[in-house]
Amino acid sequence: MADKLRTIQNLEAMQARYVGTGHADTTRYEWVSNIVRDSYASYVGHAPLLSYMAVGMGEPKEKVRAQMIEKMVRGAGNPPETQE
């Protein structure tokens, strides 16, 4: 029993520390939101990727960077209506 408790505690600590760590009840929406946000954060963090997109879009890097972070606010769109 103690072991199980510890596992749960560890998991919770992990989830608090590393955003996006899943759990048994992760919904599709949460999962997709995480992927979307991780992707945008990665585009912003990798300079060649950001400028590659900026040249493709014909915008300056700084504007594309701001747009990407703005899209992170949105994540995967509105959450689904809860059924309760």
Added chain:
Amino acid sequence: MATTSTMFMYSLTIQPPTAINQAILGQFAGTKEQQIVTASGSKLTIHRPDPTQGKVTPIFSQDAFGIIRSLAAFRLAGSNKDYIIIGSDSGRITVIEYVPSQNRFNRIHLETFGKSGVRRVVPGQYLAVDPKGRACLIASVEKNKLVYVLNRNSQAELTISSPLEAHKPQTLVFTVISLDVGYENPIFAALEVDYAECDQDPTGQAYEEAEKLLVYYELDLGLNHVVRKWADPVDRTATLLFQVPGGADGPSGVLVCAEDNVTYRHSNQDAFRVPIPRRRGATENPERKRCIIAGVMHKMRGAFFFLLQTEDGDLFKVTIEMVEDSKRQLTGEVSRLKIKYFDTVPVASNLLILKSGFLYVASEAGNHHFYQFEKLGDDDEETEYSSDNFSADPSVPYEPVYFHARGAENLNLVDTINSLNPLIDSKVANLTEDDAPQIYTVSGTGARSSFRTLKHGLEVSEIVESELPSVPSAVWTTKLTREDEYDAYIILSFANGTLVLSIGETVEEVTDTGFLSSAPTLAVQQLGEDSLIQIHPRGIRHILVDRRVNEWPAPQHRSIVAAATNERQVAVALSSGEIVYFEMDADGSLAEYDERRQMSGTVTCLSLGEVPEGRMRSAFLAVGCDDSTVRVLSLDPDSTLENKSVQALTAAPSALNIMSMSDSSSGGSTLYLHIGLHSGVYLRTVLDEVTGELSDTRTRFLGSKAVNLFQVSVKGQTAVLALSSRPWLGYSDIQTKGFTLTPLDYVPLEWGWNFSSEQCVEGMVGIQGQNLRIFSIEKLDNNMLQQSIPLSHTPRRLVKHPEQPFFYVIESDNNVLSESTRARLLEDSKARGDDDTELPPDEFGYPRATGHWASCIQIVDPVDAKAVIGSIELEDNEAAVSVATVPFTSQDDETFLVVGTAKDMTVSPPSSGGGFIHIYRFQEDGRELEFIHKTKVDHPPLALLAFQGRLVAGLGSILRVYDLGMKQLLRKCQAPVVPNTIVGLQTQGSRIVVSDVRESVTFVVYKYQENVLIPFVDDSVSRWATSTAMVDYETVAGGDKFGNIWLVRCPKKISDEADEEGSGAHLIHERGYLHGTPNRVELMAHVYTQDIPTSLHKAQLVAGGRDILVWTGFHGTVGMLVPFVSREDVDFFQNLEMNLAAQNPPIAGRDHLIYRSYYAPVKGVIDGDLCETYFLLPNDMKMMIAGDLDRSVREIERKISDMRTRVAY
């Protein structure tokens, strides 16, 4: 996955990335002088801006083997040296310093705080340092912020605290800066959006109402604790913050830059807002709002200002006025914010203002610029807009304000630094009939795009070129006395005489010099204190200072054939094969050594080294004979003219030169014997200073003519000028000190000599045919020469004419008005009688409009005209996306230019109104293009390829074969071959390699009889392919958008089966495997390069070199992969790599192996860039590694440098 492979490649960078992600300014050397530190990719470079010459030169560059994401400079109170903090992908904070005495970066602190890699919640993206150097904040895009307290211990060493957390979950950070608060508790300001509610609200209302907050984090130094001190909503579109000086200098606070406005904010002050002026002009959309994308604050004595840049490149000067009290003293309370147009410079990723009055613009695309301030725009005509007329409330609308862009008035461009970023496509070809091919690239964006030719060579600046009465055979310069600083005479030897010219204000002939003018000359030397000698075939003339002449005549029936001299010794070889040796005695006269040495064959060349400092003589005489040997003779008084060592050669030596050069292996300088052969081969061997033994011979083929060697001085170092069918310079690399041999970008010379005068201290004089040329070499740090031709829009692809030296570049710019629309708008405005001048687009960019495309095809002649010789604009919002030259069998094999276009394309998310394939006929040998017809297709043709006399096009996921008809293209056959979108095509035989935007490569076979396309093998990993090249019939090399290079191979059996005779029924009926083709390719090699590969070529880069894989990266990298031949070499380099990574770990704390395995484990690739860091190590570490590998330092260095020089530069 096994990381060993049967195939091994050596990955090496020929030219590091030139894009600057981050640039900072500081006094890193601890002197008053400011330096610039830049991060480009994984490279950290320190540059020295020279205010007197107005130039920026790199001093030192180090590969961090990690992604450098942010940089910051800081200084501890009371210190005069700036340190550098690096935010990287290592999950660690790194503090380094620049050590000027060693010219190296030195790591001081490395503190781990999180996982490695570029992740959403691992800090490293943002970095802010308190202006007083007391604390720094390192933050991630989401949630995490760590504050480190910086301090010094009793030994005045920098200390760093454990991190203090200022995390806020579900909060996104747009930017972080530090506030200038004087000596109060450090405060950091961040722009944040909390998305917690957006994720909970299904109606989307919370998202609509989400606020952007300006948040202050205060570090309480007393409590050692960070608090979220203040948060206030700002404009939702705000993206950037700028620090406003505080303490005694100003009001403190921040400038918040949002779309269309800039606001001053501080916790204890009112807000002030000014709009960003918009451009006025016939072609400008008056509704378009601008954003600030870069900026810089500059503090001067008692004043400060901001230069903020919009996406058009316009700089605005922003100033803050403060309230004055009754005694006209500033109170620190802000009264208004003012903005006015300053000048226009290229769109920057970083702006830096130097104390010496320069502006450094690290451009986002194209060359970096260095400007000098002429004035600060204080009293010009520009309208200044003040915050008095605008409400500070972001929700209150206002009337937009406008300005007229104009030419630069305040800034003067003094230097441009070449940058290939973004490098979009390239070709390797030899168009100039040189012995080595050139790399042709297209790079840049918008009107600052360029077509560049890259060539291996050193830049030469010519000072004088003058024609002589007849063809001279040799030239020397000499000074008159030992103390002279500059040369006094130029001596020219002709077939039947000698001409002496004096160097002064003008160069003129002199006759009373004592030189014999009726015979050719073999050597000239300034001897002893103040005498000269001239060696001619009949004897030696010793000219004393009072013009008295002592003549030593050559023995009867013999003449002098070769001579070697230095300031104390003379050696001559007679036609009989005897060597006569002279030494200067105490009274300054030449004394002949009583014995003559008889050589076995005819002597072709001689060399004496220079007299070493503090010695009486050079200890060795090198003698080259026509029996293909070089002998080293001793000149020691005890063993004069005795044999020391012999080197056998492959051909007769044509030139010898003993010289002392700096050397990386020993750390000091080493004596070298340079040997040039009649066959055009050049050898360099180490000459042991004690024993005279020859060792460590390195060979290089220079050209088709006999090599001639001369000692010259370039940038303060001794270098060797080697002349063959082209001139070469051998010198020690500035950074690695390794010996480098680079061709000069100059005419072939027959003779060269050092030249030093008041105007040109380190020059060279040379003979080319009947011309005398004086030239100098200014730069040794760059051995890639660039020649640039401006293009009009962002280039997308280029192709070469199949026979002629012309390139066809397709160009397109998104959100830019096309030329015809611009012309129409200007026409309209003219009709209205308005101002109709159009701004030059290369400085001001093109007028922008959402949804519009400007696109054209340009014909470039890089060889003769060195310009764009033709241009075709595309109409109807079409944008060119692909190009190919295709010979059509149905048209008697006539080659046509085929261009694919997309109509009304949007890039993200990808969509378009279909596409077209245009056909052009080459006219005038390709100098002009004639439009034939265009065919509408339902998807943009992103890839085109000539295939068996027809055209194959990738349209979405469909591969289609076309033939040329009279009115349009005719479909011949098609097949859906990839899951998403075809972006690239390669072919060999009847095989087509198709690359997909997301799903790597698929091999397709075309069955001629059945007229079917059958995909038969694809990849098990989704690689977002950017470019591919077929290495052989089974193997494909490719690059992806995440910065990996990989080689995949189709298994031999499957490859053979696909090409079996017959219908291919067995291929069609074979069952697919996991929704793909029946078979999978095997991964052969994989490496992470960081930069996105944009083109790959299998090519040779040097004459006689092997085929290698050359690749170009988006940020301007040029790299190569060299296949290993022997397994032994692989083992050696693997061991070396392991040793280096362990003994000299990367500076930013990233593990080298994990870095190269960023997305997938590195496989079959040795990192040559890491191996080359061996040159930069201190000597004891070199010895230690050499000990571990059971080899000598010299051997290791030789192996490393051979890997590069055998195949490339």
